[in-house]
Amino acid sequence: MxxxxxxxxxxxxxxxxxxxxxxxxxxxxxxxxxxxxxxxxxxxxxxxxxxxxxxxxxxxxxxxxxxxxxxxxxxxxxxxxxxxxxxxxxxxxxxxxxxxxxxxxxxxxxxxxxxxxxxxxxxxxxxxxxxxxxxxxxxxxxxxxxxxxxxxxxxxGRDLNPLLQDPGMIIHPPLLYMGYVGFSVAFAFAIAALLTGRLDAAWARWSRPWTIAAWVFLTAGIMVGSAWAYYELGWGGWWFWDPVENASFMPWLLGTALIHSLAVTEKRGAFRSWTVLLAIGAFSLSLLGTFLVRSGVITSVHAFATDPARGMFILGLLVLVIGVSLLLYAWRAPRLTGGGSFGLVSRETTLLGNNVLLAVVSASVLLGTLYPLFLDALNMGKISVGPPYFEAVFVPLMTPVVVLMMFAPFLRWKNDKVDAVARRLAPAGVASILIGVGGAFAIGHPTWRTMLGLTLAAWVVLASFQLLASRLRERAGATMSSRLSTIPAAWWGMWTAHFGIGIFIIGVTLVSSIDASLDLRMKEGDRADFAGYSFNFKGVERIAGPNYDASRATIELSKDGKLVDLLTPEKRVYRAMGMPMTEASLNIGPFRDIYASLGEQLPEGDWIVSLHRKPFISWIWVGCILMALGGIFAAADRRYRRLAERSAPKGAAQQAI
The missing domain is CATH 1.20.120 (Four Helix Bundle (Hemerythrin (Met), subunit A))
Structure with missing residues (x-):
């Protein structure tokens, strides 16, 4: 009933x-x-x-x-x-x-x-x-x-897929969906503005907090999903450029561009056409992600449906949304002129450059995700587009994004002078290069990728502190607490999110450059030395879980003769489905993770054990947390409510056209 x-x-x-x-x-x-x-x-x-x-x-x-x-x-x-x-x-x-x-x-x-x-x-x-x-x-x-x-x-019942029986999966889908679906609000505001024909600063002001909130949810959802992949899949990786990972990453990229474009539209009245297109694009990519997961066109641990009828329904909805939106945009586009001029050296120019680059990055990821599907649909063969393509495209395009990201806050609106900007940022730029090159040699991995990553991270961190110091100097006569309290929440949100990107880059660069792994066979009493630690294999015991049976190993992790931790990786078999699963065991530290997973038992009785040292990998998720916190600070800025209340009686969009 x-x-x-x-x-x-x-x-x-x-x-x-x-x-x-x-x-x-x-x-x-x-x-x-x-x-x-x-x-x-x-x-x-x-x-x-x-x-x-x-x-x-x-x-x-x-x-x-x-x-x-x-x-x-x-x-x-x-x-x-x-x-x-x-x-x-x-x-x-x-x-x-x-x-x-x-x-x-x-x-x-x-x-x-x-x-x-x-x-x-x-x-x-x-x-x-x-x-x-x-x-x-x-x-x-x-x-x-x-x-x-x-x-x-x-x-x-057949039981839930064992891959999904993890605490991360309790919160990952709701967070991700709140992000996906949240972009529908930005889309609805943009369509409403097109219907009224008045795309002024008011609609951007009303839409911006909702867009930031959706971006925060999507950031948190991607972060939790990445952490789940790291500890649950047993490979020690945190991002695989899986098509469904890409499906959540693409709207995040356009959503990031949309947030900044809305800021320019709100403050300067510029980028109006571009902002509308980004709102339509971000939500369209969210729908595309829904289509990829539920159409059966891809094979992934995230994919659910295989019924072609379902895929055609979602595809029809996607075509309808994009088609009607773009037709409406084409109808109103001739009226979307003006919006304020700006010089080549200005905050608007750097924000526009970043927006275009983010859109190009999103398009590149989209191409790499859909190209194999198109070839397969046209019976032209099956190919796999993996990390080599995405990394070759992503790194060169995102490098100028990061550089311009820290230029923008130091530039004035409308117009600025090149020599003034150079004087302000040259010390941080030179110091960043020295830190990047010196750091790469210091860790014994002087490749161009490591130098570039550490240079970009140093650039973001140094420029962030320089920006904060510059802001505090604006009220030099006041107390420190007074100066801090007068900085609006939206500024703190921008600063925190940008600083989080610097922390994120450090984590990605170092874990990609100097991680170490070792696969070996071990039996009770065996010892292995790896990454400066000793691993003593104490044996394997059989345990019974609520819906699975497991073999749990006990490994003593010690350093310099002192016990650091007991690692207990498991190999589980879920009774209802008979599906084996690996449960890794981690010793988490601020500067490295020690990661152990238990593989198959060999006929001789030995076990395959995988050991990993993941330097600074926690900084990846700390950076994501800071980005999300920055979004929360920005969305909670009280000025949005005050400006909205002040602009409402003016009836900026009250009359239908």
Whole structure:
């Protein structure tokens, strides 16, 4: 009965999303306040029904209702409770329901926290979000109903994919989806602005905090997914240029460009056409990622669906969204002229250069991801585009991005002088080169990649501290606490995110340059010396988990005769699926990780053991955390609320055109 209630709730959510999509847009075009007022209750009603449907599906998993096909395929009576809940979205249908719930949550948030936005404009925003909801809820009901029954019900479930039975998978998909779906808000604001024909600073101001919030979620989601790949897959790698990793990275790149473009549109009124295109592109790439995961066109640990009908539905939705958006843009483009001039040496120029480069990087990743799929679809053979291509393209394009990123805050708006900028930044530039080259020789790895990475990292860190010192000198007579408190949150957000990129580059450069690994066979009593540590293999014991049986090794990690840690890597076999899994064991330090994983047992009784030393790898995720924190600081800046409230009575976009 409860699954049927969940299915009914989805039908009601579809009805309300249709109301939300049609009535407010018609009301805004007719300037009818009563019809526009329908937007908020329709969005909030849809949210209630989608959440209820999600709760019903969760109930089926928690209670092991194996008459629900999804629970029978993705859960088991012995599955731990938290992984039963994870199983709700660890599949095609459930992940779509999570997608729809995330969208309804974003829509409700916009309806509640955008009360200063003029009613006609907000009605269009919520209406556009309703159109997206219609597409995804209809997709579920037509091709991917999460409440399909098995008659008769299964006696026992097949269990959740063991790869997904990990704490990281509890939070990775919700964070990632909140990021993906959050760009629909920026898209809706851009389409609403196109519909009104008034792409002024007001719409950028209203849209920017939502865009930053979506970027924060996506950054956190990618970070958690990368950490999961590092410790769960047993290879010690953190990024593989997997097509689905690329699918989340591409909207992140365009989203980063969009945040900066919105800042220029808000402050200077420039980049208006470009900002709209970036908003459309970021959300379109989010939809493309959904298509790649759910169409069956790729093989990945992240891919769910293999039904071509589902892929065609998503592809049709993607074509419709992009097509209608670009047609609307082409209709309004002739009016998007002006917006403020600026010189060659100016903050606008560096931001524009970075935006273009980020778009090119995103296009390059898109080409490398889709090119093998096109060849396969045209029966022209199968090829694999892997890390060599992406690294060869990514590094040369991102290098000027990082350089310009730290130039921009030192430049004035509209126009600046080359000699003045050179005097300000030359010391940091020279010091960065010396640190990069000297550091590469100091670690014994003087390759051009290591020198470049350390130089860029030093450039970001030194320029960040120079920028902070310059900002503090603006009020030289005040106390330090007073000077710090007067710096707005948005500035701190920019500074923290940029500093985080420097920390990230240090981690990537050093773990790529001087990591070490060793594969060996060990039996009880064996000892190995590796990376300055001693590894004493104490043996393997058999243990029983809730839904798996495991062989757990105990390895004493010692240095200079002193015990540092006990490493306990496992080799698990999940009972329901008979699938083996490797669980690595890590000793985590601020400057290195020691990583051990247990392989297969040989006929002689020995075990294959993989050991890794990963220098500075934790700095990768510390950098990501700082980037996300920077986004949170920027989105929370109180000036956005004040400016929005101040601009609302002016009716910048109140009248429909």
């Amino acid at each position: 409860i699954p049927e209630l969940g299915h009914f709730a989805l039908v009601m959510a579809l009805v309300l999303s249709l109301v939300q999509a049609v009535v407010p847009l018609v009301g805004a075009s007719r300037n009818n306040p009563s019809m526009m007022a329908v937007a908020r209750p329709a969005a909030q009603g849809q949210f209630v029904f989608v959440v209820f449907a999600f709760a019903c599906l969760t109930w089926a998993f928690i209670n092991s209702d194996f008459s629900v096909r999804l629970a029978a395929v993705n859960s088991n009576s012995d599955t731990p409770l938290m992984y039963k809940i994870t199983g709700v979205w660890g599949n095609h249908e459930g992940s779509l329901l999570l997608w729809a719930m995330s969208l309804s949550l974003w829509t409700v948030a916009v309806s509640v926290f955008s009360r200063s936005v003029p009613q006609p404009f907000l009605a269009r925003v919520i209406g556009v979000l309703g159109c997206v909801s219609v597409g995804f809820i209809a997709f579920m009901l037509v091709t991917s109903n999460p409440f399909d029954r098995l008659l008769p019900g299964a006696a026992e």
